[in-house]
Amino acid sequence: MPEPAFLFGQFVGGLTAAMFLFMIAAGLSLIFGVLRILNFAHGSFYMFGAYLAWQFMRWLGPGTEYFWLAALGAATGVAMIGVAIERLLLCRLYRREELYQLLFTYGFVLILADIAKIVWGTQQLSVSRPPSLSGSFEIFGTTVPHYNLFIILLGPSIALALWLLMHRTGVGRLIRAAVLDREMLGALGANVGGLYTIMFGVGSFLAGLGGALVTPVKSIIPGMDVEVIVEVFIIVVIGGLGSLWGTFLGAFVFGQVLAFGILIMPRFSIFSVFALMAIILIWRPWGLLGRPLSR
Amino acid sequence: MINRIPWVLVIFLVALWVPWYGSRFYTFLATDIAILALFALSLNLLLGYTGLVSFGHAAYFGIGAYTSAILMKTHGMPFAVSFPAAGLMAAAFALVFGYFCVRLTKIYFAMLTLAFAQIVWAICFKWNDVTGGEQGMPNVPYPDMSWMAAIPGLGGLRLGDQFYLLVLVLVALAVAALRRIVSSPFGRMLTVIRENPERAEFIGINVRRYQLAAFAVAGFFAGLAGALFGIFNRGVFPDFAYWTKSAEVLIMTILGGMGHFWGPAVGAMVLTLLNQQITSYTEYWPLILGSILVILLFGFPGGIVGALVAAGRRLTRRGNA
Numbered sequence: 001m002p003e004p005a006f007l008f009g010q011f012v013g014g015l016t017a018a019m020f021l022f023m024i025a026a027g028l029s030l031i032f033g034v035l036r037i038l039n040f041a042h043g044s045f046y047m048f049g050a051y052l053a054w055q056f057m058r059w060l061g062p063g064t065e066y067f068w069l070a071a072l073g074a075a076t077g078v079a080m081i082g083v084a085i086e087r088l089l090l091c092r093l094y095r096r097e098e099l100y101q102l103l104f105t106y107g108f109v110l111i112l113a114d115i116a117k118i119v120w121g122t123q124q125l126s127v128s129r130p131p132s133l134s135g136s137f138e139i140f141g142t143t144v145p146h147y148n149l150f151i152i153l154l155g156p157s158i159a160l161a162l163w164l165l166m167h168r169t170g171v172g173r174l175i176r177a178a179v180l181d182r183e184m185l186g187a188l189g190a191n192v193g194g195l196y197t198i199m200f201g202v203g204s205f206l207a208g209l210g211g212a213l214v215t216p217v218k219s220i221i222p223g224m225d226v227e228v229i230v231e232v233f234i235i236v237v238i239g240g241l242g243s244l245w246g247t248f249l250g251a252f253v254f255g256q257v258l259a260f261g262i263l264i265m266p267r268f269s270i271f272s273v274f275a276l277m278a279i280i281l282i283w284r285p286w287g288l289l290g291r292p293l294s295r
Numbered sequence: 296m297i298n299r300i301p302w303v304l305v306i307f308l309v310a311l312w313v314p315w316y317g318s319r320f321y322t323f324l325a326t327d328i329a330i331l332a333l334f335a336l337s338l339n340l341l342l343g344y345t346g347l348v349s350f351g352h353a354a355y356f357g358i359g360a361y362t363s364a365i366l367m368k369t370h371g372m373p374f375a376v377s378f379p380a381a382g383l384m385a386a387a388f389a390l391v392f393g394y395f396c397v398r399l400t401k402i403y404f405a406m407l408t409l410a411f412a413q414i415v416w417a418i419c420f421k422w423n424d425v426t427g428g429e430q431g432m433p434n435v436p437y438p439d440m441s442w443m444a445a446i447p448g449l450g451g452l453r454l455g456d457q458f459y460l461l462v463l464v465l466v467a468l469a470v471a472a473l474r475r476i477v478s479s480p481f482g483r484m485l486t487v488i489r490e491n492p493e494r495a496e497f498i499g500i501n502v503r504r505y506q507l508a509a510f511a512v513a514g515f516f517a518g519l520a521g522a523l524f525g526i527f528n529r530g531v532f533p534d535f536a537y538w539t540k541s542a543e544v545l546i547m548t549i550l551g552g553m554g555h556f557w558g559p560a561v562g563a564m565v566l567t568l569l570n571q572q573i574t575s576y577t578e579y580w581p582l583i584l585g586s587i588l589v590i591l592l593f594g595f596p597g598g599i600v601g602a603l604v605a606a607g608r609r610l611t612r613r614g615n616a
Contacts, residue, residue, distance in 0.1 A: 038402060098401055099348045100592050103549060106542050107592070110585030118579065199611065226539060230413060237406055271417040278410040282395045285403040 005141030007189060010108065010259045016148045018255025019155030020214050025232040025239075025247045027206030033242030034199045035178050037090070040105040043229030044112035045204045049078045050220045051116055054125050067130035075209035082204025094196075113225055122222050127215035149215055154213075158206070158246050165202075175199065179242065224228025234277045239272055240290020249288055301515075302557065303474060307467040314456035324571060326459045328564045329466045331524045335547040336473055336532030337516035342545070343553035344477055345509045346489030347397075350405040350541050351412025352517055354383040354392070357536025359518025360525035361419060361426055364435045368427075374438030378465070378522050385518020386511045388415070393510030397503045409538055416536040431532030435525050462523050469519055470560075476512060477556060484510050546588055552598025561600050 028042045056070035087110060093101050128134075128149045136145040167171040177185045178195055186192040218224075231254070239250025254273060261269030286292045313325045334356055341347040359381035366377035392411040399407055419426045440457045445448045449457065456607065476482050484505055489493045492502050525531040534540060551562025566584075574580050595602045 010429075036402075038406075089589070089593075096592075096596070099545075099549075100404075100596065102348070102350070102405065103542075103545060103588060104592050106546075107585040107588035110581040110588070114579045114582035115586070118582075166545075230538065233406070233409070237410070241402075267421045268417070271414060271421065274410055274414045274417055278395070278407060278414060281399065281403060281407040281410060285399050285407075 003141075008140045010263065011256070012142055012144055012148070012152075014255035014259030015252070016151055016217075016255075017258065018251040019151050020210055021228075021231055021235055021254060022155045022230060022248055022251035023158055023210035023213070024207050025235040025251055026158065026244065027151070027203035027210075028232050029205035029236045029239070029244065029247040030162070030199055030206075030240055032236065034175055034182075035094075035196050037101050037105070038233075038241075039203070040229060041085070041108040041112060042105075042207050042232065043205070043225040043227070044109050045078045045082060045207035046083065046118075046211040046214075046228050047116060047220075047225040049074045050207030050215050050224065051120050051125070051211075052077045052208070053212035054120075054127050054220055057127050062128065062131070064132040067127075071128075071209065071212040074212035075205050078208025079201045079205035082207075083201040084196055090200070091193060091196065098204075109225060109229075113222065116225075117222055120220075122186060125220040127220075129216040131210040140294050151213065153169040155248075155251075159244065161199040164242055171195075171198065176217065180291060234273050237277050237287060238280050240287025243290040246287050246289030303467055303471045307463065307600045310463055311460070314452060314459060316576060319453065319455060322456050324567065326455075326462050326527050328567045329459075329525060330520050331463050331544075331547065331563040331567060333413070333469055334465045334517055334520035334524075335544055335551070336470060336556075336564045337513045337520065338544050338558045339548050339553055339556075340473065340485075340509055340516070342548055343555075343558070344482060344489060344494075345485040345512070346508055347506060348405045349396075349408040349510075349513075350538065350545070351392075351408035351569070352513070352544055353536050353538070353540035354408075354412035355389050355417040355514035355517035356521035356540065356544075357412075357415055357419060357531075357533075358388050358514075359369070359385040359521030359529045360430070360535050361521075362518070363522035364432045364525045364531040365425065367438075368432060374526075376440075378519065381522035382515045382518040385521065386515035389514025389517075390507065390511045391509045393514070397506040397510065398498070403513065412536055412538060414542055416533055416538075418435040419536055420533040426531075426533070430535065431530055431534075432525075433530040435528075435530055437526060458526070462527070465519070465523065469516055473516060474556060481505075481508070546584070548598075550587070550598055552557035552592060552600035552602075552604075555599055555600040555604065557614055558598050558600040560596065 005271075024042065024046050028039060031037060031039050038269045052074035056073045057066065060066040060070060090101075090104065093104055129145070133146040133150055136143050138144075138176075164172075166175060173192055174195055177190070178192060182192055193205070197267065235250040235254050236247055237250070238253055239248065241248030251278075257273055257276060259267055261272040265272065280287060285289075298326040310325060310329070314322050316327070334352075337355075338349065338352045341349050341352070362384040363374075363381040366372040366380055367374065372380075386467040392408070396404055396407045396411070420429055422428065437454060437458055438461065440454070440461060443452070443457050443460070449460070451461075479486075484495075484500060488500065488502050488505055495505075496502050521535065522533070547562040547566050549562070550566060551560065551564075552558030569583075569587075570580055573583050577583075591598070597605065
């Protein structure tokens with residue numbers, strides 16, 4: 001039996017990873033919930049968030065306030081890319097078969113990956129932690145960097161903000177209506193197309209934010225897009241596609257399974273999360289907290 | 296009338312001459328195309344004929360490749376054993392995975408096929424003792440082709456050319472079998488299921504069982520393609536089962552046109568040739584491929600063959616008028 005301090009360290013590590021992934025997965029889940037599209041390019045948006053944050057940091061220089069500015073700027077930039085893709089192209093595919101929508105977003109995985117290579121090259125890039133969060137503290141014998149604590153607190157805050165957006169605002173009410181019955185909502189005179197664009201923008205923003213905030217702890221490399229998309233697919237499937245709290249739960253489970261799976265089966269921890277995804281799909285295709293699709 | 300022509304035989308006979316008329320490079324390309332065409336055609340049994348969107352078809356390609364490579368390299372088995380074994384192993388896995396997949400519909404079906412394919416990839420990636428892990432299995436041996444020397448005219452060929460002829464014969468047989476399957480009552484039933492699963496159920500068809508059978512058959516042929524590709528590629532790597540590989544074969548199928556039997560083969564050919572041309576002067580092949588894909592989805596949803604068939608129809612109609 002390993003020491004409790006060590007186990008706690010694993011737990012915190014898993015939690016930090018989970019909160020990063022939650023940000024990205026929440027965006028994917030929101031987009032799926034409303035548009036019924038599984039966006040493969042979501043991982044590419046995450047990668048662009050990271051690259052843009054690095055770019056902004058280079059222009060702005062080091063400093064805490066610049067880091068936040070860069071992160072917000074990167075997320076906004078990614079949201080703009082997402083909105084452009086949705087408005088100009090994707091919106092024309094809504095009436096087509098799912099296969100075409102899937103392949104369309106995959107086409108953008110290829111395109112965005114190469115654009116990133118052209119602009120930023122293939123070498124590893126990294127961003128340093130914002131100075132005011134560069135310290136760390138000790139709890140139960142585990143050293144936790146302040147930055148990781150910030151991420152652990154940011155995850156639930158974003159979940160709460162999204163919940164408030166969905167349940168306490170007019171736009172949120174429309175979004176929930178669109179999830180239930182988009183045709184009826186359109187018939188009632190709501191601008192469903194505009195709603196889709198907003199959702200796609202918000203989802204992309206979250207992916208970009210996740211990418212920007214991950215830069216101090218992970219180096220930016222080509223291939224991070226296809227790697228992360230598989231991880232967030234697992235998360236949204238576990239929690240339930242389109243369900244906010246399901247995604248939160250899914251991210252938590254994913255992080256812990258990965259963190260402790262490494263202790264139990266060092267070589268096959270990655271296998272265990274895929275197996276978990278398969279089991280959930282077989283047992284409850286709509287996920288732990290999701291709802292079965294009505295059609 | 297055009298359907299009366301035995302196309303498998305015609306294409307086979309034309310392709311047979313590549314080693315004599317082309318350079319070594321053309322033989323190489325032709326081998327690549329033949330194998331990938333079989334892979335894409337096997338996917339189309341699901342996609343075009345049964346209406347099942349599999350996003351994990353690379354799993355069966357990978358399983359076939361690893362089965363054949365392990366048998367030939369680790370256990371020294373002859374190709375005559377490893378090749379059918381690769382197909383059967385892939386079919387067996389497809390049967391198990393498919394059993395769960397066909398219970399789901401649409402997006403969930405695609406997700407579960409993807410999950411199973413990633414499981415296969417993860418196992419290949421990490422099981423160092425058997426699959427070589429991340430490094431894969433390099434130097435998969437060529438099959439023993441010394442018997443070819445006994446056939447007049449084939450003795451003087453290079454090893455690569457001999458292997459090409461072997462691939463061509465095997466792929467032609469496999470494609471002929473696929474063609475028989477899709478035009479058999481079983482294949483017709485798959486089309487019925489694609490068009491209207493509920494109706495099929497009402498007239499007493501066990502839809503899931505048919506879908507599962509199609510899944511296993513498609514897995515079998517993908518496994519055969521994988522076995523050939525492992526030898527052709529001189530090595531088997533975990534990438535063979537990664538999800539981007541599944542996406543690639545989907546693109547081939549859509550590019551050629553999933554509404555026609557030969558569509559995926561045309562897609563495999565066009566994509567391979569294009570790749571060859573474009574990578575000779577730019578490294579940004581994915582950018583081009585992605586753009587082609589997006590244009591295709593908007594402009595030619597029926598793929599190349601779909602567009603040609605439509606154009607041909609328009610011409611004949613004008614001719615009759």
